[in-house]
Amino acid sequence: MLRTKRQWNEIIKLEKALLELFPGTTDTLLSIGEAQLASGDHESGLRTLQQVKLLNPSLSAQVDQLKANYILIDEEDELFDDLEPLDMTGPLLNALGIQSAILVDPDSAVQQSVKQVMAGAGVQDLEVFDSGQKAWDWISNGQQPSLIIMEWRTLDLTGVQFIQRVRQRLISVPIMVVSSLVSQSEVPLVKEMGVNAVVEKPFDNATLMAEIITLLQQQQYPTEQISMDRKIIQCLQLGNKVEANRLIGIYLSNPDYDDAGKRRMEAEYAFYEGHYMQSCTLASAALKQSHDSLELLNLLGKALMKLGDFESALKCMKKAQSLSPANIERACRMASLCAEMGDFEDAEDQLLQAKNLDAKNILVLEAEAQLALGSGDAERATKAMASLESLHRIVAFINNKAVALVRNNKFEEGIALYKSALEALPPPWGHAHDTVCYNLSLAHIRFSEYERALQSLEKVKSGPTTGIGKKAHSLRKKILHAQQTNTHLTISVEAKELNNPNDPKALVPEIDFAALVDGIAASQGDICCYRIFSSEGIASEESIKLFQKAPKLKQRRPAS
Structure with missing residues (x-):
């Protein structure tokens, strides 16, 4: 018309x-x-x-x-x-719809190629770094690119280190690895970290552009199962459960997606909803029929941790780590699990493995602080916490651990943990310190030690107009009223310990996790399929002949 x-x-x-x-x-x-x-x-x-x-x-x-x-x-x-070569000084349409991108690669030829491709697509804001550390420093200062293109073997900070730091800070930013140096043992980590595409070097500009277009289209409107998996998990991690629920509905109704993948998505959603037993049951069912065991082992391990079955959780994570040995977050979780089970020697071994991967990773520093606090080593804990931007997760760990001790009639151990934390918290004192003081006061109230509870509240330095200040002021009034009326003060739901998540209500499902996990083995076929899926233009003449005889699959890239 x-x-x-x-x-x-x-x-x-x-x-x-x-x-x-x-x-x-x-x-x-x-x-x-x-x-x-x-x-x-x-x-x-x-x-x-x-x-x-x-x-x-x-x-x-x-x-x-x-x-x-x-x-x-x-x-x-x-x-x-x-206009040939293209006049970059004139106005160009932003054909890719992204505002900014970064390239991490020391190769000047690659830098020039990517600059040409991005400028031709109308993306003018491209930051180029010749080392992983420089790129990470830029991101650490609050920058958030729309796309990351990176070489795997970079200076100062390797791909293994850089990509995991990025994913801890930027959950949904699309990442493209342009490299021929990803080892087979690192391929599972690349997939775990949600890398959107892998392009082999050397490459031509047309291939690179085609991969970028596919990557961005699948990031925005996923049609492939692996892209939909990634999108749903990102929504859940960002707390957007409404969008995750909508996507799962589409996912479950798609006849092209396998049943194991559908059970996994249901299990992931159940976990983020706090239904840990249901998550375990669904993940276990999916694990029995899936070759994609790594993500399911991760999920199962996390759910079992929430249910308090530390032994089974550790078994799942050790198996997952054997399949993808460079995962720093999982190594730190395993250290925590070993400490929970009282095996501090194994906990230190797991922490050492994480340190060998990236000693300055925030999760490694947090894990070291947690182990030090658990063993009462305030000096070591202070040193680890001094490098952290936020102590929120440390405070949550302290509180969860101390509350568990107090509720299990290990009152003195719980109080000692709180006091050890107060001693170890690095200056300047702030919200973290006041939160620990508040929670220590609640622990004393459980045993009607009102004077000690008041003494702890006196150490809260936040003003009465702040959140923690208001809570402390309100609790102080309740304690004084209980003393004056000689009544017992109980902790209501509103006054529950800060940063303490709801305790799981369900029991651990009756599943033979040992047999389930023991039956899983690393699959070289998975690695091969991943490389085929992710790479173009590198097939030999013999492999091309084989592909010509293979069953016809749906085209990966949507028609332009």
Whole structure:
């Protein structure tokens, strides 16, 4: 209709809106270029058509035909020659729909190629770093790129270290690894960390652009099962359970997705809802019918931790670590589990493995602080905590552990943990210190030690207008009233310990976890399939012949 009426400006507006929804769609970009030419804006139209050729060289013939349709040959030659190579100083459409990107690679040739590709796609904000440490320092200062492109073997901070630090801070940013140096033992970690694509070196610009387009489209509107998995988990990690629930509904109704994957998504959702027994049951069922065991072992281990079955949880995590030995977060969890079971020697061994991977990782520092507090080593705990940006998780750990001790009639041990934490907290005193004081006061109230509870509240330095200050002031009034009326003060739901999650209500399901986990083995086939799925342009002549005889699968990349 718009074309019939030759309403070119309206077509441009409509197609630009579609391009924002479906980044990198070259048919849309081609339509915009045609409309620009038809409206008389030849310069913008030619630039847009040049972007089409860059994003999808197979459309070169259509681009040339459009130019021939709308521009006289002599005018075309003059204008087009001026734009080859593409004039980056002129206005370009942001064909990828991203605001910024970073490249981490010391190779100047790769830097130049990526700069050319991103600039041609209309992405002007590209930060380039020749080392992982420089890139991490930039991100640590609060920067949040829309896309990360990285070499695996980088200076100062390796891919193993950099990618895990990034995922701890930026859950949903898409990541592309451009490297031929990812070892087979590291491939599972790449998948665990939610890497969106792996491109082998050397590469050509057309291949790189095609992978970036697919990556961004799947990130925004996933159609592949692996992309949908990643999107749902990211929504859950970010606390967006409404969107996660919507996506799971689509996931469960898709007949192309396997049953094991569907059970896993149900198990993941149950975990984030706090239904840990249901999560265990679903994850166990999925594990029996799935080769994708790593994510399920992670989930099962976390759920068992919540249910207090530390022995089974540790078994799951040790198995997962044998499949992907470079996972820092899991090594730290295993150290925590060993400490919970009283095996401090094994806990230190697990912590040492995490340190060997990345001693400055925030999770490693937190794990060391937790082990030190548990053993009463305040000096070591202080040193570990001094490097942390936030003590929130440390305070939560202290409180959970101390509350568990107090509730199990180990009152003196719980009080000692609180006091050890107060001694170890590094200056300046702040919210973390006041939260521990408040929770210590609640522990004394449980045993009607009101004077000690008041003494602990006196150490809260936050003003009465702050959150913790208000709570401390309110609790102080309740204690004084109980003393004056000679009544017993009970801790209501509203006055429960800060940072202490709800205790799981369900019992551990009756599943033979030992037999289930023992039956899992590393699958080289999984690694091979992952490499085939993630790579292009590197097949040998023999492998190409094999692929020609293989069953036809759905096209991975949506048609442009």
